[in-house]
Amino acid sequence: MKETAYWSWFIIAGIVMFVLLGLHMAVMHLTGFLQLFNPAGGEAIAWENVVYRGRNMFFTVTYIILLGAALYHGFYGLRTILFELGLKGQAERSLTVLLWIVGIILFCIGTYAAIAARSLQTVL
Amino acid sequence: MAKSKQYDNHLGILGWLGGGRWGVERYLYIIHRVAGLGILTFFMLHIFESSIRILGPESWNAAMETLKTPVFKFGEFLVFVGFAFHALNGIRLILIEWGLAVGKAEEPVYPYRSSLNTQRPLMVIMMVLAAILMAAGGYNIFLLG
């Protein structure tokens, strides 16, 4: 039953990412077609645009959800691939714990950055 | 009966790649896997790279200058291509693995039609969409960005 839970949430994380990462990619890489959430115009990585998105509550929440979903989806996928290389018993359990720890550390770093970015200033 | 020596004939990791005579879905399977691992690698770096913003505009702009070199531009394109493929093929796989795109059990009558035939239109649609998205991203990254 545990594997069913892991797998079901892996799929749901995938669907969440399809929506949110689709939006992220459209904002960042389709600037020539759409000017979504880039008030200063031009490049999506220009400082004014980055600060605008960083201070926006919608983007803060989105970044954190996306971070969690992507880490879970990616690490579950990595775990599946490593398991299929023929790991056994104890090695599998250790790997699962290791991936949980690394994932939670990365999640904390990313969440801290997303929250800290709320206080950024446009004016230098 | 004494057990005689046997030769282990498992294909190993080369069996993932298959090749030559296998069906289209087999190739999508291995590309999906490689693209996923590539995106995961990028993503872990991306968490740190985009966290540079909290150090202020100078550090941010300096980091972004590095990312405008041709090598990183190409890397950006690779990530975009990987994303476009993995996302659209992933939607196909979700529909399949939830049993929504494989059809119902049917009487096998020669020449056999399998669930692969049932899902093939979906596969074609998804791959065409992925190709359009890749082209749009490439145009944007190389010609406009």
Next chain:
Amino acid sequence: MEKDTEKKYQIAVYVRRFDPERDEVPRQQRYDLTVVQGMTVLDGLHEIKQNQDPTLAFRFSCRMGVCGSCAMLINGKPALACNTQILDVTQSALTVAPLPNFNIIRDLVPDLVPMFGVHKGMQPYIKRSDAKEMEEPTGEFFQSAHELEEYLQFTYCIKCGICMAACPTMATDREYLGPMPLAQAYRYNADTRDDGAKDRKEIVTRNHGVFSCHYAGECSNACPKGVDPARAIQLMKKDLVRDYFKLGGARKCAQVHKLPDTIERKEKIAAPAYTVER
């Protein structure tokens, strides 16, 4: 003009051979074979064994694609040797090798025992909670034709191991249950007469179980009987997701369909004695 049916082709047959007493790794041996139209790979192997090399070992039984003994890798594709015409595959060179993803016992004979062991672990039989009814039946289990179609396709499996040889997950993962046992588990889960789905789901949802299938689709491509194991596995995942999110829609177990009282039952026929000691 020569008629097609009489035309003779000279074909080089490369057979991957392994003798456990002499070889450390398999070697390839070449035989030259005269082939006429209609000759199957199995016919060719018989021809070689009869006229050229009596030491060649391969497994076969029915010669008509029913028993599933003669599965082998023919020109890089797993197939039944009795079901494959030589001239359909090649006009010049034919490569025959034992099924991959199994151990080789000798020459073209793979060791299928691990696969049968996993299959047995799937409890591939009708399982009911009412044991008394199974021993002393009072009637029949009612099953509509529509309910039969839910699993009929998967009953055509002949356990030849071709899907296991084609599966990319099987190539590295020895613990993986494999397409055949998983499809057979679904065959019984989908049978309305059966009541043991819970036990089977317990087994297939472990690591290296049903979630190690990523729909590369090779098992369904290769299956010589049109069983479509990949479909069975995806339908099983559908059931599991439905169970996990409690979406309902699980099927009801078939009830005993009692005969009218006016009908007289015949005496039960005694089972024949066992042919081997138990």
